[in-house]
Amino acid sequence: MPAHFPPLIAPSVLSADFSRMAEEVIAVERGGADWLHLDVMDGHFVPNLSFGPQLIKALRPQSGLVFDVHLMIAPVDPYLEMFARAGADHIHLHIEAGPHTHRSLQQVRALGVKPGVAICPATPPEAVAEVLDLVDMILVMTVNPGFGGQKFLTSQLDKIRTLRRMADATGRDIRIGVDGGVDVETAALATAAGADMLVAGTSVYGQPDYGRAITALREAGRRPA
Ligand code: DX5
Ligand code: ZN
Numbered sequence: 168m169p170a171h172f173p174p175l176i177a178p179s180v181l182s183a184d185f186s187r188m189a190e191e192v193i194a195v196e197r198g199g200a201d202w203l204h205l206d207v208m209d210g211h212f213v214p215n216l217s218f219g220p221q222l223i224k225a226l227r228p229q230s231g232l233v234f235d236v237h238l239m240i241a242p243v244d245p246y247l248e249m250f251a252r253a254g255a256d257h258i259h260l261h262i263e264a265g266p267h268t269h270r271s272l273q274q275v276r277a278l279g280v281k282p283g284v285a286i287c288p289a290t291p292p293e294a295v296a297e298v299l300d301l302v303d304m305i306l307v308m309t310v311n312p313g314f315g316g317q318k319f320l321t322s323q324l325d326k327i328r329t330l331r332r333m334a335d336a337t338g339r340d341i342r343i344g345v346d347g348g349v350d351v352e353t354a355a356l357a358t359a360a361g362a363d364m365l366v367a368g369t370s371v372y373g374q375p376d377y378g379r380a381i382t383a384l385r386e387a388g389r390r391p392a
Contacts, residue, residue: 168340170331170363174354174388176381177202177235177344181217182315182368188222189229195371196232198378199385202257203232204346204366207250209240212264213313220246220253227254237285237346237366239312240264243271251278259283259306259344262294272301283344287312288320292329299337305330307362310347315368319348324360331361351387358388 178200183191192203203226208217223234236255240246241264250258258275262268262284275282283304284295288311295305307327310317327343334341344364345357354365367384374380 168338169335170343170358170361172358172363172389173385174358174362175201175342175364176371176384177204177364177366178371178377178381179204179206179315179346179366179368180372181206182372184372189226191372192226192230192232195377195381196230198371198376199381200232200371200377202235202364203230204368205234205236205255207236207238207240208313212241212261213239215313220249223250223255224253233257235259235366237306238264239285244274247271247274248278251275251280255280257281257283257304259285259304261285261287261312262298263287263290269298269301272298276301283342285312285346286326286330288323292326292333295330296333299333299341300339302341304342304344304364305334306344306346306366308347309345309349309353309357312347316373317348319350319353319356321353321356324356327357327360327362349384351383354384354387362388 178195210216272282285306345362346366350370
């Protein structure tokens with residue numbers, strides 16, 4: 168199925184004030200966020216550490232938002248159940264995180280969580296071809312994962328276009344998300360290439376008015392570039 172418009176906006180709490188996390192989550196929910204993006208890093212798959220299932224579990228009763236959990240960890244399998252129990256609605260795992268992504272995605276589905284596959288800038292789009300029948304989402308990294316506030320890699324726009332064609336060819340409804348360096352300019356480029364979900368850390372939590380920032384991204388994604 169083709170992309171949906173306008174795109175969904177998923178603020179990433181990686182750029183929020185960690186000392187006031189619950190308030191920060193409530194603020195983007197009030198500001199009109201569609202999903203809440205939660206970046207889990209292990210200091211091994213990516214060169215940074217963030218938080219684990221305990222924080223997600225603590226936030227769960229504070230918010231009605233869809234919890235979109237992005238696992239930048241390897242291995243993933245031993246932790247999937249923990250994240251499902253903590254309250255993840257979606258789990259994205261990296262195609263690069265291990266040799267058995269197929270099984271891991273099946274496991275996510277079996278846990279009652281929507282599976283997504285994430286893909287790093289250095290990985291070609293064809294790498295996810297054999298798991299498209301298992302996923303509801305593809306998360307295209309437009310930065311090398313590990314840190315917020317990096318510059319959007321325009322080199323990934325062709326990959327988004329290719330993945331949109333591949334996703335449409337399945338006849339299934341697969342969201343294509345873009346993660347990293349999304350702002351009002353790059354949001355327009357990404358959605359024109361076929362993305363219909365935008366993760367935004369700095370361009371929401373780095374702004375004075377979260378609601379205004381979320382609306383601006385959604386509007387930017389609505390216009391063809
Ligand atoms: C990067 C994370 C992103 C990050 C995006 O490794 O996966 O979700 O929070 O931050 P910005 O929007 O600031 O690039
Ligand atoms: Zn992310």
